[in-house]
Amino acid sequence: GAVVSQHPSRVICKSGTSVKIECRSLDFQATTMFWYRQFPKQSLMLMATSNEGSKATYEQGVEKDKFLINHASLTLSTLTVTSAHPEDSSFYICSAPITEAFFGQGTRLTVV
Amino acid sequence: AQSVTQPDIHITVSEGASLELRCNYSYGATPYLFWYVQSPGQGLQLLLKYFSGDTLVQGIKGFEAEFKRSQSSFNLRKPSVHWSDAAEYFCAVGPRTGTASKLTFGTGTRLQVTL
Numbered sequence: 001g002a003v004v005s006q007h008p009s010r011v012i013c014k015s016g017t018s019v020k021i022e023c024r025s026l027d028f029q030a031t032t033m034f035w036y037r038q039f040p041k042q043s044l045m046l047m048a049t050s051n052e053g054s055k056a057t058y059e060q061g062v063e064k065d066k067f068l069i070n071h072a073s074l075t076l077s078t079l080t081v082t083s084a085h086p087e088d089s090s091f092y093i094c095s096a097p098i099t100e101a102f103f104g105q106g107t108r109l110t111v112v
Numbered sequence: 113a114q115s116v117t118q119p120d121i122h123i124t125v126s127e128g129a130s131l132e133l134r135c136n137y138s139y140g141a142t143p144y145l146f147w148y149v150q151s152p153g154q155g156l157q158l159l160l161k162y163f164s165g166d167t168l169v170q171g172i173k174g175f176e177a178e179f180k181r182s183q184s185s186f187n188l189r190k191p192s193v194h195w196s197d198a199a200e201y202f203c204a205v206g207p208r209t210g211t212a213s214k215l216t217f218g219t220g221t222r223l224q225v226t227l
Contacts, residue, residue, distance in 0.1 A: 004155075006155070032213075034214050034215075041222075042219065042220075043202065043217045043218060043219045043220050044156075044202070044215075044217045045217075046214050046215070046216075049214060091153075093155055093156070095156075095215075097213065100144075100146065100158060100161055101146075101158075101206070101215055102158075103148075103155040103156040103157075104155050105154060105155040106153070106154065106155045108153060
């Protein structure tokens, strides 16, 4: 099946710093990618839709200035968590759809 | 608004026993339906999906699910559970847009398998 690669798988950063997470579709092109967030023992909540060549579409309640999304090519979308705070600590996971959604491995972000 | 309900937060079964995980959805029209499995700290792996046709769909790892329109349900089943099946299972729905769009997930069911 199609492969979506997410990097890094785990990152620890200090409060106030920024962290970039990459999501790559390895064997197909994705004009759209989705970014989800998962709190411990909870479900995945859609944060935003990343659109190649245009602005991302954010879900209600998601701060677009905090969670910067860039979809510069048909195989790469990035999520940058800016000025990270401990409450941003979470599991972030991307997906890229063809006829179904293929998910990256996820990124465990811990802000200390 | 669409929603997915997985009423069982945690299920424990013995290895070799049968399994059924429940999923009900609320949607404007019949959506695309999915079951995903997530091992701790990992991404999601698609077990199976329903788009159209036969309402009993077969997936990987011996799983199957049955779509029942009248009950708005898409329950996941496995006749004999293996210890390696212990994981978190998510039911998800998405719109019929031709290509997979953003998904709405249930809250998940954590499966524990006892030996």
